[in-house]
Structures are given as structure tokens and as C-alpha cells.
Amino acid sequence: MFDRRIRITELVLRCVILGLGVLAAVLVGTDSQVKEFFSIQKTAKFTDMKALVFLVVANGLAAGFSLLQGLHCIICVVRGRTLLSKPLAWVIFSGDQVMAYVTVAAVAAAGQSGMLAKVGQPELQWMELCNMYGKFCNQVGEGIASAFGVSLSMVVLSCISAFSLFRLYGGNRMKNVYC
Numbered sequence: 599m600f601d602r603r604i605r606i607t608e609l610v611l612r613c614v615i616l617g618l619g620v621l622a623a624v625l626v627g628t629d630s631q632v633k634e635f636f637s638i639q640k641t642a643k644f645t646d647m648k649a650l651v652f653l654v655v656a657n658g659l660a661a662g663f664s665l666l667q668g669l670h671c672i673i674c675v676v677r678g679r680t681l682l683s684k685p686l687a688w689v690i691f692s693g694d695q696v697m698a699y700v701t702v703a704a705v706a707a708a709g710q711s712g713m714l715a716k717v718g719q720p721e722l723q724w725m726e727l728c729n730m731y732g733k734f735c736n737q738v739g740e741g742i743a744s745a746f747g748v749s750l751s752m753v754v755l756s757c758i759s760a761f762s763l764f765r766l767y768g769g770n771r772m773k774n775v776y777c
Contacts, residue, residue, distance in 0.1 A: 604758060604761075604762070605671065605674075605675055607758065608671055608755065608758055609668060609671050609672065609675070611751050611754060611755045611758070612664040612665075612667055612668035612671065612755070613664075613668060614747070614748075614751050615660055615661065615664040615748050615751045615752060615755070616661050616664045616665050616668065618657075618744045618745070618747045618748045618751070619657040619658065619660045619661030619664065619744075619745075619748045620657075620658075620661050621741075621744045622653070622654075622657040622741045622742075622744035622745040622748060623654045623657040623658045623661065623741075625737055625738075625740050625741035625744060626644050626650050626653055626654050626657075626708075626737070626738055626741035626742075626745075627644055627654045629643070629644050629734055629737040629738055629741070630642060630643045630644075630734065631731045631732075631733050631734035633730055633731060642727075642731040642734045644738070647708075647711050647715075649704075649707040649708045649710070649711040650708055650711065650738065652703075652704050652707055652708070653704045653705070653707070653708040653741070653742070653745055655704075656700045656701050656703075656704035656745075657701065657704070657744075657745050657748055659697065659700065660697045660700070660701050660748055660752060661748075663693060663697050664697075667690065667693070667694075684763075684766055687762060687763040687766055688763060690759055690762075690763075691756075691759045691760055691762070691763040694752065694755055694756040694759040695756050695759075695760075697752050697756075698749070698752040698753050698755070698756040701745065701748050701749040701752045702749045702752075702753065704745065704749075705742065705745050705746050705748075705749045708738075708741075708742050708745065709742055709746075712735070712738060712739060712742055715727040715728050715731075715735060715738075716728045716735060
């Protein structure tokens, strides 16, 4: 019963990561706003801030990785319990760890850039960009919030993955672990 709950939790988390990761990438990646200054049009795009590009790429990678691992988990659930080898468990654990670190770093970088755009930096005479590009900033904020959900889910999932891996090395040598 415990293994089944863990499998279901992992599958739900992978689906959450897939959905929120795609949502964050689409919200940020498709965001743009045009402003006219003295008959000159300036477009704000996510590619103007490298932290937002990193956020889009990181969430796309996390969503793709979760899709692959989710399909693997579904196949394992349909087939019943399978033996998970130590090398495969290490690969899954390592992938989850890398994705967790990458998504947390992307959210931190995008959040810092977003705060600079929102409040500026008066000491350096950087102005508040969100006053001019309100729609752009709001949509980026929604994307960062979705990405934050992805990073939290990846951290929890990496803990579950670690639990699964280190159960293989436990005293009772229980080999039936979830996918």
C-alpha cells in the first residue's frame, strides 16, 4: 500500500511539473508588449532579459523530463511491480536532482530580474520598467509564479527519488521500489 501511494504521488507531481512547466514557458515565452516613445516603437520581449530565457528553457526541460519519467512510471504501474536496478535508480535520482537545481536557479534569477524591473535601482539610476510595460510585467510575474510551483514540485520529487534510491541500500535489501 505504501509503495502504491508513493507511485501515485510521484505520478501526480510529474503531471503537475509537466502542466506548470509548459504553462510557465508559454506565459513567459509568448509575452511581449509594444510601447511608442516619440513615434519610435520599442517592443519588450522575454529575450531582452537573459534570466527569462533561462527560465523558459529550464521549465521546458523540466516539463520534457517529467513527461518521459511520467510515461515510464505509467508503464511500470500498468505492468505491475517491476524491479528497479541500482543504475536506473541512480539515473532517475540524478536527473531529478539536476532538474530541481536548474529550476530553482532559474526561478531565483528570474525573480531577481523581475524585482529590478518592478522597483528599479535608484542608486544606479535604473528606472522602473514595469511602469511602462505593465502587461508584460504582469504576464512574466504569472510565469514566474508557475515556475515557482515547478521548482517546489521538483524539490519534493527529488526527495522521493532519493528515498527510492536509498531504499535499495537499506538493511532489508527491499528490491521492489516504485518506478
